[in-house]
Amino acid sequence: MISGYAQHGHGQKALEVFDEMRRRDFEMDDITFIGVISACTHAGLVDEGQRYFNMMVKDHHIDPTMEHYSCMVDLYSRAGMLEKAMDIINQMPFPAGSTVWQTVLAACRVHRNLELGKHTAEKLISLQPQDSAAYVLLSNIYAATGNWQERAKVRKLMDKRNVKKEAGYSWIEVKNKTYSFLAGDLSHPLSDRIYSKLEELSIVLKEAGYQPDTNYVLHDVEEEHKESILSQHSERLAIAFGLIATPPGTPIQIVKNLRVCGDCHTVIKLISMLEARDIVVRDSN
Ligand code: ZN
Numbered sequence: 001m002i003s004g005y006a007q008h009g010h011g012q013k014a015l016e017v018f019d020e021m022r023r024r025d026f027e028m029d030d031i032t033f034i035g036v037i038s039a040c041t042h043a044g045l046v047d048e049g050q051r052y053f054n055m056m057v058k059d060h061h062i063d064p065t066m067e068h069y070s071c072m073v074d075l076y077s078r079a080g081m082l083e084k085a086m087d088i089i090n091q092m093p094f095p096a097g098s099t100v101w102q103t104v105l106a107a108c109r110v111h112r113n114l115e116l117g118k119h120t121a122e123k124l125i126s127l128q129p130q131d132s133a134a135y136v137l138l139s140n141i142y143a144a145t146g147n148w149q150e151r152a153k154v155r156k157l158m159d160k161r162n163v164k165k166e167a168g169y170s171w172i173e174v175k176n177k178t179y180s181f182l183a184g185d186l187s188h189p190l191s192d193r194i195y196s197k198l199e200e201l202s203i204v205l206k207e208a209g210y211q212p213d214t215n216y217v218l219h220d221v222e223e224e225h226k227e228s229i230l231s232q233h234s235e236r237l238a239i240a241f242g243l244i245a246t247p248p249g250t251p252i253q254i255v256k257n258l259r260v261c262g263d264c265h266t267v268i269k270l271i272s273m274l275e276a277r278d279i280v281v282r283d284s285n
Helices: 002-007 011-023 030-043 046-058 066-078 082-091 098-110 114-127 132-144 148-160 191-207 223-230 234-245 262-274
Strands: 169-174 177-182 252-256 279-282
Touching: 002 011, 002 030, 011 030, 030 046, 030 066, 046 066, 066 082, 066 098, 082 098, 098 114, 114 132, 132 148, 169 234, 177 234, 191 234, 191 262, 234 252, 234 262, 262 279
Parallel strands: 252 279
Antiparallel strands: 169 177, 169 252
């Protein structure tokens, strides 16, 4: 129950269940504390998270595992306290795995920390030489700082190791049939109508005060494509199709294989408001 509440963003509820366990003197194990610390993470309760971690070690004599350290890194990363997150990594009795570095990388994107982002991307490349995201990110960081030589080196390394960037797909189900969309996809029979819907939306969005955010430096999006494909990211095509293929008021549900970019997130919230639709987008994170 603690983990369930934590995962669904009900941090306080999770902590109430934990308190009840304590009142009833139930035995706590390492899993209990993973639940409690992630509850604090999702509720932004940094001090409490640290307190429960200490309680686990000192009062319950549980040795922290990689998962506990991961939780602590996540706790500090999400709160933007990247130095603290790095302290945890440096104090861990074992080397950080790729999950831990991915957590830090995600926070570097959100909190726009180029220096640490670079360090983290390099770590990830050494741990997962076939993961394209870290290479693209590193090359975008070099591009943003005008370091073209280093950028070219990263590109060459990608070619040499034959690393391919995974294509972004979004799926939507309408009347028991699943439709998939690639960025800039023209293959759907209703393509014309989908693009005119997007065109129509972009006018309303601008009237509502929206400005495209092309700052992709800390996203794993190819630099050269960022502007041209921004309005054609696969989830937007899927949503436009959902809007024309379902009656007004029907909720729209999308699944995407990669992470949704910050600009799409903003746009989708506005579309939800302007079109009076509930829109649920589940991405790889
Ligand atoms: Zn996007």
